Amino acid sequence: MIATLVEGKALAETVAASVVAGVGVTVVFSVAIWGVARFADLSRAERPLAAAGALGLGALALAATVASVVLGIIVMTS
C-alpha cells in the first residue's frame, strides 16, 4: 500500500540526481579553484611544470563544471 502511494522509483531517482549533481558539481568546481590557487603558488615558487599541471587540471575541472550545468539544463528541458 505504502509502496503504491509513494512514487519510490521517481523519488529514488530524484535523490540520486540531486546527490550526483549537487555534490558532484560542487566538488568538481572546487578542484577548478584548487588548480588556480595551486598554479599561483607554484608559479611564485618557480616550478613551471607543476604550475602548468595544476592549471591544466583546474581548466579541465572548470570545463567539466560547465558541461555538467549545461547537461543538467538539457535533461530538464527534454
Add this chain to the structure above:
Amino acid sequence: MSSDVILIIVVGTALAFDFTNGFHDTANVVATQISTGAARPQVAIAMAALLNFAGAFISISVAATVANDVVNADVITPTIVFAGLIGAIAWNLVTWWFGLPSSSSHALIGGVVGSSVAAVGFDAVIAEGLVGKVLTPAIVAPILAFVVAGTSIALVYRIVGRQRPGTVTRGFRYGQVVSGGLLALAHGTNDAQKTMGIITLALIANGSLGAGADPPFWVIASAAAAIALGTYSGGWRIIRTTGTRIIKMDAAQGFSAQGAGAAVILASTHFGFPLSTTHVINGGVMGSGAAKRLSAVRWGVAGNIIVAWLLTLPAAAAIGALTYGVTRIFGEGALGPVVVTVASLALIVALFLRRAERGAPVPASSG
C-alpha cells in the same frame, strides 16, 4: 457566461497568488549571493527575476501534477478551484499577520484539496498523487538539500582548505553567480508551474480544455511574467532589510547551499514534484552551516519549517472548504465567487492599512 466569469476570477486570483509568491521568495533566492558579496543586490534581484521568467518555460511536469494528479479533474468545477485559491491566500494572510511560518505551495495544494472534499467528498482526492507526489517529497526534499549541502561543503573544505583564502573566496564568488542563477531558474520553474497547474485545472473544470491537457502557452507566459514581476518587486523591499535578515556564511558555503538547492529543486521538478522551494533552500543553507559548526545554524528556522509542514496543509484545506461553503450560499453561479472576491480584497486592504499604521516589518512567508 456565469462559469466564464468565475474562470476569469480564478485566473486573476491565481496570477495574483503567483505574484505574491515571487514577492515573498526574492529574499530566499538572492540572500546567499548578497550576503557573501558575490553580487550586488540590484544585479542579483534583476537576474533572479529574469531567470524566474525563463525557468517557468523549461518544464510542465509540476503543472501536470497539480492539474491532474492531486484532485480528480472530472469532478472539479471552477468554483472549487476558486475556493481552494482563497483558502491558500487566506492562510498566507493569517500566517503573515501572526508571524507564523508558511508555505505558499503547501497552502495552494491544501486549499484545493479542502474545497474539493467539501464539494465532492474524499473521492475527489487522488491519494496516490497527494501522498506520492506532494506529501512525501515535501518531507524528503529539505532533508535531501541539507545532506547534499553538508556533504558538499565538507568535501570543499578538504579540497581547498589549505589554499590561499583570497583566491578561494574569489573563485567561489564567481561560482555563486552561476549557482545563484540556477537556483533562480529552479525556483521559477517549480513555483510558477503550480499556478500554471491551478489555472489549467480550472480550464479543464470549465470545459475549455480536455482532461489531462497541458497548460496552454498563454498560461505558461502569464504565470512566468507574474512570478518574475513579483520577484523583481519584492527585491526592493528586501534590499532595505538585507543587513538584518541574511545568514552570515562564506562564499564556499553559499555556493554549496545554492548548488544543493538548485539540484534538488531541478531534479524534483523533472519528476513533477511540487515542492516548497523555500524549505529546500533553507535546508541547503542549514546543511552548509551545520557542516562547519552546529551552532552556526538557525535551528529555529528548522523548527518553523516543521510547524509549517504540520499546520499549512490542514489549515488551508479547512479555509478552502469553508470558502466553498460560503460561495454555495449564493447559489451555483458567479455571485458567490464575486462576493468572496470583493470581501477578500476589502479584508486584504484593511489588513495592510492596519499593519502599515503599526509600522511593523512584513515577514517573508515561504514558497
